[in-house]
Amino acid sequence: MLTILFDGVAYGMLLFVLACGLAVTLGLMNFINLAHGAFAMAGGYITVILMDRLGLSFYLCLPIAFVVAALLGIVLERLLYRHLYNRDPLDQVLFSIGLVFMAISGTSYFMGARQQIVHLPASLQGRWHVLGAEIGIYDVFIIAACALIMIALQLVLTRTRFGSQLRAAVDDGRVARGLGIRVNRVFALTFAAGSGLAGLGGALGAEMLTLDPTFPLRFMIYFLIVVTVGGTTSMTGPFVASLILGIADVVGKYYVPGVGAFVIYAVTVALLLWRPYGLVSRETAR
Amino acid sequence: MTATDRNLAATRPTAGADAPIETPVNMLRRKQAWKVWEIVFWLATIAVYFLFPSKLLLMSEIAILGLFALSLDLLLGYAGIVSLGHAAFFGLGAYTAGLFAMHVSGAPLLGLLAAGFVAGVLGFASSFLVLRGSDLTRLMVTLGVSLMLLEAANQAAWLTGGADGLPGMTIDPVLGLFVFDLFGRTAYLYSLAVLFVLFLVARRLVGSPFGLSLKAIKGNLLRSQSLGIRPNRRLIAIYTISSVYAGIAGALLTQTTQFVSLDVLSFQRSADGLLVLVIGGGGYLYGGLIGAVIFKILQDWISAITAQYWLFWLGLILVVIVLFGRERIAAGPRTILSVIRRRFPREKSA
Numbered sequence: 001m002l003t004i005l006f007d008g009v010a011y012g013m014l015l016f017v018l019a020c021g022l023a024v025t026l027g028l029m030n031f032i033n034l035a036h037g038a039f040a041m042a043g044g045y046i047t048v049i050l051m052d053r054l055g056l057s058f059y060l061c062l063p064i065a066f067v068v069a070a071l072l073g074i075v076l077e078r079l080l081y082r083h084l085y086n087r088d089p090l091d092q093v094l095f096s097i098g099l100v101f102m103a104i105s106g107t108s109y110f111m112g113a114r115q116q117i118v119h120l121p122a123s124l125q126g127r128w129h130v131l132g133a134e135i136g137i138y139d140v141f142i143i144a145a146c147a148l149i150m151i152a153l154q155l156v157l158t159r160t161r162f163g164s165q166l167r168a169a170v171d172d173g174r175v176a177r178g179l180g181i182r183v184n185r186v187f188a189l190t191f192a193a194g195s196g197l198a199g200l201g202g203a204l205g206a207e208m209l210t211l212d213p214t215f216p217l218r219f220m221i222y223f224l225i226v227v228t229v230g231g232t233t234s235m236t237g238p239f240v241a242s243l244i245l246g247i248a249d250v251v252g253k254y255y256v257p258g259v260g261a262f263v264i265y266a267v268t269v270a271l272l273l274w275r276p277y278g279l280v281s282r283e284t285a286r
Numbered sequence: 287m288t289a290t291d292r293n294l295a296a297t298r299p300t301a302g303a304d305a306p307i308e309t310p311v312n313m314l315r316r317k318q319a320w321k322v323w324e325i326v327f328w329l330a331t332i333a334v335y336f337l338f339p340s341k342l343l344l345m346s347e348i349a350i351l352g353l354f355a356l357s358l359d360l361l362l363g364y365a366g367i368v369s370l371g372h373a374a375f376f377g378l379g380a381y382t383a384g385l386f387a388m389h390v391s392g393a394p395l396l397g398l399l400a401a402g403f404v405a406g407v408l409g410f411a412s413s414f415l416v417l418r419g420s421d422l423t424r425l426m427v428t429l430g431v432s433l434m435l436l437e438a439a440n441q442a443a444w445l446t447g448g449a450d451g452l453p454g455m456t457i458d459p460v461l462g463l464f465v466f467d468l469f470g471r472t473a474y475l476y477s478l479a480v481l482f483v484l485f486l487v488a489r490r491l492v493g494s495p496f497g498l499s500l501k502a503i504k505g506n507l508l509r510s511q512s513l514g515i516r517p518n519r520r521l522i523a524i525y526t527i528s529s530v531y532a533g534i535a536g537a538l539l540t541q542t543t544q545f546v547s548l549d550v551l552s553f554q555r556s557a558d559g560l561l562v563l564v565i566g567g568g569g570y571l572y573g574g575l576i577g578a579v580i581f582k583i584l585q586d587w588i589s590a591i592t593a594q595y596w597l598f599w600l601g602l603i604l605v606v607i608v609l610f611g612r613e614r615i616a617a618g619p620r621t622i623l624s625v626i627r628r629r630f631p632r633e634k635s636a
Contacts, residue, residue, distance in 0.1 A: 032422060083609060089421045090368045091608050094564060097557050098604025105598035217553065221433055228426045262441065265434040272423055272430075273415060 003134050004254050005247065010139040012246020013146035014208065016239050018201035018219070019226040020153065021194020023238040025187070026227055027170045031085060032092045035099035036198055036223050037216030041107065043069045043199025044206040044215065048116045058121045062145075062203050069199020074192040081191070082184070100216045108213040118206040142204055149197070153235065166190060225268045310495075318493040327572065331478055335471075342470035348582045349477035350538045354555075355562040355574025356481075356488060357531030362560075363568025364492055365524045366504035367416065370425045371432030372532055372559050374412075375405040377551030378435060379533025383540040384452045385445070392458035398480065398537050405533020406526050413525035417518055429553070436551040451547035455540075466542065473542035480538060481575075484531060488571060491527070500524055561600065564607055 022036040043065035050056045050064060076099075084092055124141055127134045157163040169176040169183045177183050202211070209219070222245065230241030245264065252263040334345060354376055361367050379401035386400045408431075415427045439446045446452055459465045464472045491497055502510040503517045510517060540546050549555070558581070566577025588599050 026422070032425065080605070080609070087608075089425070090362070090560075093368060093370065093425065094560060094604050095608040097560075098601040098608065101557075101597045101601030101604065103601075105595045105601070109595060109598070221429060224426050224429065228423055262434060262437045265430045265437065269415060269427060269430050269434070272427055273418065 003136075004251055006135050006139055006143075008247030008250035009243065010136075010142045010146075010246075011208065011250050012243035013143055013150075014201055014205045015222060015226060015246050016242035017146050017149055017204070018198050019223040019242060020235065020238055021191075021197045022223050023227045023230065023235070024166070024170070024190050025194050031081070032089055032096065033081070034093060034096035034220055034224075035103065035216065036194075037219045038100060038103035039069045039073055039195040039198040040202030040219065041103065041211070041213075041215040042072055043202035044118075044209075044211040045107065045111060045116065045202075046199070047203040047206055048118055048211065051119065058118070058124070062200060065203035066196040066200040069202070070192040070196030072199075073195025074188060076195075077188050077191045082188075100220070103216055104213045111213070113213055115210055115212040116206070118211070120207055138207065142208070145204060149200070150235075150239070157235065162186070162189070221265075225264070229268060229271050314493060314495070314498075318490075324572075327575075328482065331482075335474060335478075339469070339471075342474040344582060344586060346470050346474040346477045346542050347539075348578050349474065349481045350535050350542070351558070351562060351582060352575040352578035353477075353481045353484060353535040353538065354532055354559050355566070355578055356485065356571065357528045357535060358559045358563050359568050359571060359574045360488060360492070360524055360531065361528040362563060363570070363573065364497060364500045364504065365521055367521065367525065368421060368425060369416075369428040369556070370553075370560075371428035371430070371556055372528075373551050373553065373555035374428075374432035374435045375409055375529040375532035376536040376539075376555060376559075377432075377439070378408055379405045379536030380540045380546050380550040381439065381446055381452065381536075382533070383537035384455050384546040387455040387457055387541070388452075392456050394457055394460050394476070394541050397457070397541060398534050401537030401540075402530040402534045405536070406530040409529025409533075410522065410526040412529075413522040416525060417521055429556075432551060432553070432556060436548065436553075439548055439551055446546075446548075449548055451545060453545055455544055457541045457544055466544070470542070477538050477542060480534065484534065485571065485575075488531070492571065496520065496523075558600075561604055561607075564604075 047061040230238035382401040382404040383397040562577035562581045566573030
């Protein structure tokens with residue numbers, strides 16, 4: 001029981017790292033980016049390539065995955081995304097679906113359609129026995145890494161000048177512009193950071209989440225759940241939503257495998273019925 | 287959209303010549319009148335039956351995709367609701383028709399009715415979810431509902447055959463007369479007939495005061511309310527109608543292919559529907575049909591070159607269309623239509 005719970009927590013925290021970038025960009029620019037998962041996939045594949053072909057260590061691959069995904073994010077943002085900020089949601093949805101499709105078949109062209117396996121370093125394999133429960137070292141590592149990332153995020157958001165600019169821009173973009181905050185630049189940087197985090201999450205979770213070319217499509221719904229259920233005004237909402245989702249998914253798949261992912265979708269739709277604007281409400285939604 | 291409509295109305299020479307004061311009823315009647323290009327369009331759909339007898343299976347797929355896009359057009363083009371999960375109704379209709387043929391009756395028309403009914407019930411029930419919340423919540427809920435159905439169909443293998451699909455149904459001849467043949471002759475004419483009938487209904491619907499009120503809601507929710515329109519009721523109605531249409535499209539696919547697979551519920555199918563509508567342009571009913579023709583021909587052509595990477599080109603087309611501007615693309619078919627109309631003015635107008 002404790003083991004499963006622990007699995008669920010690790011999974012949930014991983015989901016948070018993957019999805020938090022989407023929460024910020026959605027709240028900031030109201031941009032519905034369904035292609036967010038593609039950056040996560042990029043991070044995962046970079047890890048696989050670097051480890052298999054160049055023999056780099058797993059730990060070294062993580063920051064590289066972050067940097068490459070962030071660069072990819074900023075390039076795409078400057079080239080493509082920025083043209084679509086003021087379009088209606090349908091355009092944004094179509095555009096990002098198009099990107100997802102291209103990412104899927106592009107990846108299967110270069111890497112093949114089969115699942116990629118990340119060979120974890122020996123130090124992350126195995127299990128500890130604590131209080132009668134078996135706890136995977138990989139789970140502990142993921143939880144620790146995600147907790148570090150979250151603390152760093154929270155510090156950046158609350159303690160730095162950039163963080164306060166970002167919060168101001170999310171609260172009210174127009175007033176923030178009036179105060180001389182360059183919202184577009186803030187957004188570009190945030191987009192890059194969000195994509196980078198997704199890449200890092202993809203690299204961290206490549207083993208747990210099964211990496212194959214359909215990754216962006218499979219996890220699109222999870223990211224959207226985290227963001228819609230959690231709301232976009234704070235980091236707390238998405239975090240709570242990720243944990244609930246992660247635990248519910250793992251527990252559901254373990255105890256009632258016959259029902260599968262059905263539980264998640266049902267819970268989500270019910271939650272949205274109860275609070276259409278997310279757990280932590282977004283009344284100020286533009 | 288409305289701007290072009292007004293332009294068309296202004297340039298039409300005979301408009302209101304006999305009725306100097308235009309009443310709302312006159313206006314609706316005038317907009318309802320059949321135009322020459324419309325008649326040409328439908329005659330052409332019959333002509334292709336004789337011109338390309340070897341491509342009938344493809345063309346029946348086009349008709350079905352066109353019907354699916356038409357149902358999405360009612361939702362998106364007229365009511366302005368973006369749905370990411372319209373395949374839910376398509377798939378539900380497909381499975382209903384399949385199970386109906388296996389367990390109840392093989393009569394195709396009864397199957398269509400059953401599929402439309404079941405899809406409509408789901409549409410009605412889920413319309414209450416869709417009406418709540420913002421655009422994002424809507425996307426989420428429509429996507430969530432369709433994924434729920436996909437998962438349910440996948441898990442309930444005893445009923446749906448799961449990932450293996452649902453084979454082994456027999457569909458009786460249409461009206462007891464026309465047997466479904468290997469070359470798709472019956473399939474095409476049957477799909478086309480159903481498409482045409484449902485198109486007529488849709489045409490009547492969007493030309494009615496109800497259709498106008500939908501456009502008003504899409505244009506400005508607050509103002510439409512102050513005109514005495516109750517948006518929620520109208521949106522529930524159009525959502526239900528649209529899901530009935532999608533369900534019937536799904537049933538047509540089942541009946542003409544005599545097979546159902548999980549693929550009918552996939553996200554890909556919802557995305558295909560959106561793309562078709564975007565190619566053809568929404569809000570004038572023909573967009574879905576023209577889009578379906580272009581989409582299927584493109585698919586046929588690209589798949590022949592690189593079967594595996596069709597998805598890539600599909601994505602590229604989507605990205606390019608959006609960057610280039612949806613309106614400009616959608617204006618394409620319409621400009622062609624208006625050119626045709628200028629070439630061949632109405633004979634009777636003199």
